[in-house]
Amino acid sequence: MVTSWDFRTMCFILFNIALALWTGGIGIFTFLATPSIFRSFPRDTASGIVDKLFPLYFPYNLAMSVLSLVFFLAAGGSGISVILVCLAIAINLFIVFILYPSIKKTKRQIASFERTDPGMPARKRFRRIHAVSAFLNLLLFALGLALIVIQSAG
Numbered sequence: 001m002v003t004s005w006d007f008r009t010m011c012f013i014l015f016n017i018a019l020a021l022w023t024g025g026i027g028i029f030t031f032l033a034t035p036s037i038f039r040s041f042p043r044d045t046a047s048g049i050v051d052k053l054f055p056l057y058f059p060y061n062l063a064m065s066v067l068s069l070v071f072f073l074a075a076g077g078s079g080i081s082v083i084l085v086c087l088a089i090a091i092n093l094f095i096v097f098i099l100y101p102s103i104k105k106t107k108r109q110i111a112s113f114e115r116t117d118p119g120m121p122a123r124k125r126f127r128r129i130h131a132v133s134a135f136l137n138l139l140l141f142a143l144g145l146a147l148i149v150i151q152s153a154g
Contacts, residue, residue, distance in 0.1 A: 011072075014067075014071040015077070018071055019144060019151070022140075023141060023148060025061065026144065030137060030141065034050055044112050044114050047113060051107070058100050062093065065092050065140075066089055081150055081151070084146060084147055088140055088144070091139065091140055099132060103126070103130065106125050107126060
């Protein structure tokens with residue numbers, strides 16, 4: 001029989017695993033995989049490859065942040081960590097349901113990044129929403145790192 005202490009400990013371990021998968025996933029995708037793909041292939045090809053990953057990447061980040069919250073609360077966690085995870089969930093919900101669909105819609109208007117004028121309205125819009133996406137991705141990474149530091153310190 002699992003005691004409440006064992007259950008809480010297990011939930012805290014699962015929280016740490018979800019947090020590691022969340023932060024590590026962002027780190028690998030952002031700092032290793034994507035730059036490597038764009039260094040290895042022409043821009044349109046690299047963009048096509050990364051486009052195949054996004055339908056998995058964004059929901060994955062949302063799932064890891066939701067699992068982090070569930071496990072953290074089940075472990076009896078509270079305080080600033082709950083606020084940070086809830087912020088991450090809100091950001092991920094915005095990305096999955098608003099920002100990413102907008103990026104896809106805008107990108108369909110651009111036949112080629114290599115052959116179209118950078119001043120084209122769709123290219124300008126893509127640049128703006130891509131910048132928002134990149135900023136939010138880095139913010140999610142920073143939130144994950146902050147949670148790791150908080151959990152390690154306390």
